[in-house]
Structures are given as structure tokens and as C-alpha cells.
Amino acid sequence: MQYQTSLTRGQPDDEAVKLLQYYEHMAIEYDPRGYCVSTSEGKDSRVVGHLMRRAGVRHYYLHNITGIDPPELIYFQRRNFRAYEDAGHLTYDVMYDKSMWTLMLERGVPPMRQMRYCCLSLKERYVPEQGRAIMAMGVRKSESAGRAKKRDELEIVANGRKGKNIIMPWDDDENRRTFEACQKFAERRVNPIAYWTTADVWAYSEDVHLEQCQLYQEGFRRLGCIGCPNASRREREMQFARWPKFREAYLRALQRMIAARTDKGLPLYPHHRSAEDWFAWWIEDRTQETADEDQIALEGW
Structure with missing residues (x-):
């Protein structure tokens, strides 16, 4: 070997x-x-x-x-x-x-x-x-x-x-x-x-x-959870193209999340008013690498 x-x-x-x-x-x-x-x-x-x-x-x-x-x-x-x-x-x-x-x-x-x-x-x-x-x-x-x-x-x-x-x-x-x-x-x-x-x-x-x-053998380098933030944008796009129902499930969850934030009077990220906006922001490599942890934690609950 x-x-x-x-x-x-x-x-x-x-x-x-x-x-x-x-x-x-x-x-x-x-x-x-x-x-x-x-x-x-x-x-x-x-x-x-x-x-x-x-x-x-x-x-x-x-x-x-x-x-x-x-x-x-x-x-x-x-x-x-x-x-x-x-x-x-x-x-x-x-x-x-x-x-x-x-x-x-x-x-x-x-x-x-x-x-x-x-x-x-x-x-x-x-x-x-x-x-x-x-x-x-x-x-x-x-x-x-x-x-x-x-x-x-x-x-x-x-x-x-x-x-x-x-x-x-x-x-x-x-x-x-x-x-x-x-x-x-x-x-x-x-x-x-x-x-x-x-x-x-x-x-x-x-x-x-x-x-x-x-x-x-079909091009996937890692087999973690679908949508895992540790994966690159390319890998997650491959995942969501292969299993589109999971993309739909994430969008539904994001929409419920937005509604809950609105009900609680919590801010939304600028220009991220819809589930699609949040999803596009979320799968970006730059977002995953540079998002401020304290800011995210502060705006969660």
C-alpha cells in the first residue's frame, strides 16, 4: 500500500x-x-x-x-x-x-x-x-x-x-x-x-x-448533510440541483424564519426580505467565510 x-x-x-x-x-x-x-x-x-x-x-x-x-x-x-x-x-x-x-x-x-x-x-x-x-x-x-x-x-x-x-x-x-x-x-x-x-x-x-x-463516483467529494455550510457554494449547488426537494424545504424553513423574526420585531438583513434572498445570500462562500458571528448571534434568539 x-x-x-x-x-x-x-x-x-x-x-x-x-x-x-x-x-x-x-x-x-x-x-x-x-x-x-x-x-x-x-x-x-x-x-x-x-x-x-x-x-x-x-x-x-x-x-x-x-x-x-x-x-x-x-x-x-x-x-x-x-x-x-x-x-x-x-x-x-x-x-x-x-x-x-x-x-x-x-x-x-x-x-x-x-x-x-x-x-x-x-x-x-x-x-x-x-x-x-x-x-x-x-x-x-x-x-x-x-x-x-x-x-x-x-x-x-x-x-x-x-x-x-x-x-x-x-x-x-x-x-x-x-x-x-x-x-x-x-x-x-x-x-x-x-x-x-x-x-x-x-x-x-x-x-x-x-x-x-x-x-x-458521480462527482461528490464529501457526503455530509445536504446544504451543510462547511461545503463550498459549488458543492451545495450540486446538492440542490440533484435533490431539489431539499432546496424547497430550506426555502419553506427560511420563510417561516422570516415570519417569526417579523412577529418578534427583529431586523432582517438588508435586501433579504424574501426566502429566495436569504437562500442566495446563505449559499455564498463569502457569506460563510466572513459573516460576523456576534452579529448573527445577536440577531438570532
């Missing part, structure tokens, strides 16, 4: 397997089901699941239903979960508490890169199905500047879901001990492909013949 990563400890897949095997005893101690693989069945979480099976460690799968994932990805995820169940693994599909449309109405603003309340509510919230399990995720540092600074192979959320996220490299003995001995009720996470590049993910998938969702 020829990977592009700068890791020098060994092949990144071997290192990921070693990481998972090293902490399996702790994973089982915290939850007899083993690791909880938080998966959308996109390319990164698919690789994490394969590494789990290859490592032979105990684990189960958890999928958060967002209501705004691509339909093809949903069908792919359901098929994969049936295969995992046939192989003896537990799987959980967890429904959201509040839909994206309800969240937009409650917040008074659409989700932005600087204010991704949708992630916290739809994908990153604690759910009873995860118990106290060590969470395994397909987070990669190369995906964004923020993740490069704030994510690593071992992580601790020190004081509950909203507490400080402590990151620690896998190859530091002191950090390993901290990871093992940290607060009893802190959430632990392992990100076995944290240092992989996108090229690594695709090379590994090809080498082990790991099937990935068909949408990647």
Missing part, C-alpha cells in the same frame, strides 16, 4: 489497527459492547468500520438520522447495517430530537460555518445508545484548519458534552496514561485516521476492496 501521509511510524493502516487493539480492553471495560463507531457510512467512517473489523476488536455501530442526508447515502447505510448485523454486530439508528427546519425556526438564522448548531443537535449530541462507550470517529486533521488544530487520535471531553476537548497524540506515553486515567465520566474518543489524507482513504478503500457510496 502506498499512502501519501507523512507518518513515519509505519503504514497508517497498521498504526490505526494497533491503536484500536491497544485500547480494546478499556473500551470493553467502559461498555461490554466495545467501541461505538459513530458512522454516516461516508468514506471516512466506512474506513474506520473496516479497520475495526480488521483489528478484530469488539465494537458496534451508531448512526444519527439527520433528515437531510442524501437519499443514496441513506440507502447505502441501511444496506451496510444489515450486513453488519448479519456479521453479528449491534447497530443503532437514532432519530433526531428536532429537525433542521425546527432548529432554524428556533434559532432565527440558518446554520453558518461559524455557528453550526445543526452539528451539535443532529450529529454530535449524546444519545443513550452510546452509553459510556469510547467513541470511534472518522475525523481527519487534513479536512480543515480547525480540525488540524483541535483534533487528534485520542481526545477527552473533560466536563460533559460541552466541556473542554483535550487532545493528545497517540505516540506520547504520558498522554496515553492521561487518556486512561482521566475523569470517570468524561467522554473518550479515538480517531484512528486522524492523520490520513483523502488520498490515503481512497488508496486504502481500493486496496481492501471496500465499497463506497456511488455518489463519490
